[in-house]
Amino acid sequence: MLVAAAVCPAPPLLARQLTGADPVLPELRQACLDAVTELLAARPDFVAVVGAADATQVFDPARQLDLRVFAPALPGLPPRIAPVPAAVGLGKILLDQAGHTGPRELSSVGAAEPGGACAGMGAQLARKADRVALLVMADGTARRTLKAPGYLDERSAPFDEQVARILSGPDLTPLLTLDAGLASELMATGRPAWQVLAGAAAGLASTARVHYQGDPFGVFYLVSSLTFAAAR
Numbered sequence: 001m002l003v004a005a006a007v008c009p010a011p012p013l014l015a016r017q018l019t020g021a022d023p024v025l026p027e028l029r030q031a032c033l034d035a036v037t038e039l040l041a042a043r044p045d046f047v048a049v050v051g052a053a054d055a056t057q058v059f060d061p062a063r064q065l066d067l068r069v070f071a072p073a074l075p076g077l078p079p080r081i082a083p084v085p086a087a088v089g090l091g092k093i094l095l096d097q098a099g100h101t102g103p104r105e106l107s108s109v110g111a112a113e114p115g116g117a118c119a120g121m122g123a124q125l126a127r128k129a130d131r132v133a134l135l136v137m138a139d140g141t142a143r144r145t146l147k148a149p150g151y152l153d154e155r156s157a158p159f160d161e162q163v164a165r166i167l168s169g170p171d172l173t174p175l176l177t178l179d180a181g182l183a184s185e186l187m188a189t190g191r192p193a194w195q196v197l198a199g200a201a202a203g204l205a206s207t208a209r210v211h212y213q214g215d216p217f218g219v220f221y222l223v224s225s226l227t228f229a230a231a232r
Contacts, residue, residue, distance in 0.1 A: 002126045002200045002228050003133060004042035006035040007167060008094065009190075009221040010051055010087035010137040012070045031212035031223040036098040036135060038209075038225040044133035046103045047095065048125045050196050051087025051137035052189050053108035056121065061104050065089020084108075087137040087193070095135060103129075109192040111184075115176045118192045122199025136197045138190025140220025141183075148218020150187045159186055160220040163194065164213065167224055169206035170231070172198040188220075204228040 008014075013024045014032060023029060039047070066083035083089065085108045092106060105128070109118055126132050140160045143153035159182065166174045175198035183191035205228065212223040 001130065001132060002204060003044060003131045004039050004228065005134040005136060005197055005201075005226040006039040007136045007138060007194075007197070007222060007224045007226070008032040008035055008091070009139045009219070009223070010090045011139070011217075011219070011221070012086070012090075014090045015065070015067055015070070015093055017067055025216060028212055028216075028221060028223070032094055033097055035211050035223050035225045036094045036100075039133050039135060040098055040100055042133055042227065043131060044102070044129070045131045046105070046129035047100060047133045047135060048105045048107055048128070049088055049091035049095065049135045049137065050107050050109060050125070050193050051085060051091055052111050052192050053085035053087065054111065055108065056110040056113055056117075057108050059084050059088065059106040059108070061106055063106065065093065087189075091135045091137040109196050111189065111192060112180075113192045114180065115178070115195050118195035119176055119199030119202070122196040123202060125196070126200040132200070134197055134200055136190075136193050138193040140188050140190060140215075140222060142187035142189075142219040144215045144220060145218035148215075153186055155182070156186050156220070159183070159188060160222075163188075164222055167194070167208060167222065167226070168210075169208045169226065172201045172206055201228060203231055205231040
């Protein structure tokens with residue numbers, strides 16, 4: 001059963017090797033670490049990291065993020081360690097920073113997966129152990145300002161507000177009604193990962209605490225801790 005979740009964005013700045021001694025947005029980095037620390041405080045038997053990627057896949061927990069995708073000059077991974085997708089690898093980095101040493105799974109969910117498939121994946125994860133926690137790595141829209149990666153789209157703010165409102169609980173089911181086509185147009189890459197969370201939380205009521213919310217680079221970032229109990 002799902003007992004806790006942390007929702008974090010997946011910007012490269014979460015990897016300290018990429019920002020050096022002068023951290024970028026230290027408040028966002030700290031908020032993500034706080035959320036993951038709260039996740040682990042729920043004493044889960046099993047933690048799954050879920051992030052969007054090109055395809056749906058389960059990875060060996062020993063695999064890592066190859067930071068050369070962001071900075072080609074950095075040293076690469078040892079030859080025997082295959083990389084994981086960026087969102088998944090950044091989630092693993094957060095788990096490691098929070099000191100998690102227990103059972104874990106690294107899973108990507110394909111960007112084109114429909115809501116029903118995402119929900120099914122979440123339901124399967126929730127059955128992995130008596131006490132399951134999800135670390136959901138998910139960016140909101142990337143078209144919130146003129147300098148955003150996708151330029152300004154006035155539909156972005158209402159979309160992100162809808163997501164933030166649903167994630168505030170208690171019922172996460174409406175995440176499954178998010179329009180995948182609109183999410184793609186707005187470059188909201190977190191859509192399938194949010195829907196995995198909704199599937200895992202089916203029949204449960206959530207309580208949420210927001211650690212960070214903003215769009216410093218024209219991309220919507222939300223960091224939140226969620227706990228779950230049986231719905232009444």
